[in-house]
Amino acid sequence: MGKHVLYASIPAWGHVYPALEGLTELVRRGHRVSALASGSFAAEIGKVVDVVPYESPMDSVQVELSDMGNVLPLMLKETRAAYAMLAKAVREDRPDVIVSDVLSTAGWLLGQAFDIPVIRTWPVFASNAEFSLHQDYESRSDTDESMLAFFGAVAEFLDEVGLASSVSPEQFFDNEAERNIVLFPREIQPKGETFDDRFTFIDPCIRPAENSPELPWLRKASPLAVISLGTVFNEKIGFFRTCIEGVERLGWHAAAALGNKVSPQAVGPISDRVLLRAKLPMIDTLQHASVAITHGGLTSTIEALAQGVPVLIAPQIGEQRGVADSMERLGLGVRLREPFTADELADLIKQVANDTEMAERLARFQQKLRDGRSGGQFADAVEAAF
Incomplete structure (x- = not known):
């Protein structure tokens, strides 16, 4: 009997495209797949799975994203918007599993709130105790001051959604899942040999040619x-x-x-x-x-x-x-x-x-x-x- 899969990602094609063929295959196998989608993403995603529509603050971003002082508040706004819609969807139609992009903190939080299994997808380099993208490649430029303000805002959000007693603000970045799908071969991953069986490396889902006017x-x-x-x-x-x-x-x-x-x-x-x-x-x-x-x-x-x-x-x-x-x-x-x-x-x-x-x-x-x-x-x- 088919299961219900809920997929959550941020509105970025570099995160959605690597998972889209896999979601399509789940539908082919008789499962029902719902996917969070905003703005221009809804039309393409809706061709293969059911859409959970929402308005994402990332669709109309006007700030400089190289500055973590801008990125952190934006990610919290995105989490708030996504979580509100996902929570409503789960209450109306509970999924059997949540597949959550690594940057979709809302998807992971949803699993904690409703006790639903979460699978994390990694279209970017995965992290473990041996390798961290943030540390090994200095991909964050936050300051003590910006992080203090950010974690304060996260704490308020967690309290609002009833997760303050079970999830710490620090887990907004470092949330872990027992099941992970890495959307590329292990050879590409730095220190790939150090990732245990919680991480499944797969051949990438390559989207088909567009047959475009060009x-x-x-x-x-x-x-x-x-x-x-x-x-x-x-x-x-x-x-x-x-x-x-x-x-x-x-x-x-x-x-x-x-x-x-x-x-x-x-x-x-x-x-x-x-x-x-x-x-x-x-x-x-x-x-x-x-x-x-x-x-x-x-x-x-x-x-x-x-x-x-x-x-x-x-x-x-x-x-x-x-x-x-x-x-x-x-x-x-x-x-x-x-x-x-x-x-x-x-x-x-x-x-x-x-x-x-x-x-x-x-x-x-x-x-x-x-x-x-x-x-x-x-x-x-x-x-x-x-």
């Missing part, structure tokens, strides 16, 4: 370099200009995802060998690419590897430095150190494109990523909690 241009664009800084730390007009100039010096084509903070006009005049979009159909684009110049988001990096595309990573935050280190350790890409010139980038692209040993490693790793059952492995791990 396909005719992409099919003719060879060789092609993809340029993207993700959706958060991407307000770098100079970066895009230098990358496009470096690619064009090689006579290559370039497709750049600028995000919603940089306009094509700001990047400047371009030739017909360049495609500028706020958001690229990324799988379509990667399937035609020879190299990806990226910030090193883990989900976007794995999507490139799954298409056999080497990555040149210009990290913007601590986690992305970790991804760059892992790619260099595995010989699947190189770190792009800023600042760099167009000539330096062109030389590095040529070096990577002509590296036959890297190409062989990429082909082997691509086969590993594509040979697995991806969504099936995810569903197996969830069903083990029933």
Whole structure:
């Protein structure tokens, strides 16, 4: 008999996409899946699972997210909004298990409040006693003062929802689950050998190609370099200009995802060998690419590897430095150190494109990523909690 699975994540495609095929597989197996979804996420998520709609403060964020003084209050606001809607949904239709993204504290708290098993999903590097992203890559910049204020606000929230006696404010960051699904192979994880059987590493769930209107241009664009800084730390007009100039010096084509903070006009005049979009159909684009110049988001990096595309990573935050280190350790890409010139980038692209040993490693790793059952492995791990 099918079970009811409730999935909770923050509104960020880098966190949702890696789990979506696994949730779809659970539906194929006869389970009922409900998923928290806000704004523009609801339409795509609603194609495969039932939607629990809510209004997320993250959808209209206007603050600088590199400052933890802004991030911490935003995450608490997100938790409040998500928890209110999830608690209502659970009271009306209790799930058998909660699958909660590592950044969805609301999902974990819901399990504590209603005594429901929680499975944590990790689309970013997992943490244990041997490895901590925050400590090993200094991904937090909070101060004693900001943390004191933040934990005070968290304590008030926990009291409001009746969890003050069982959950400490510090657990807002360090909450643990006995079951964890890491949404990428163990080889990519720093100190992967130290993670015990509470952590199930799976082959990634790669989303299908979009079959987008850009396909005719992409099919003719060879060789092609993809340029993207993700959706958060991407307000770098100079970066895009230098990358496009470096690619064009090689006579290559370039497709750049600028995000919603940089306009094509700001990047400047371009030739017909360049495609500028706020958001690229990324799988379509990667399937035609020879190299990806990226910030090193883990989900976007794995999507490139799954298409056999080497990555040149210009990290913007601590986690992305970790991804760059892992790619260099595995010989699947190189770190792009800023600042760099167009000539330096062109030389590095040529070096990577002509590296036959890297190409062989990429082909082997691509086969590993594509040979697995991806969504099936995810569903197996969830069903083990029933």
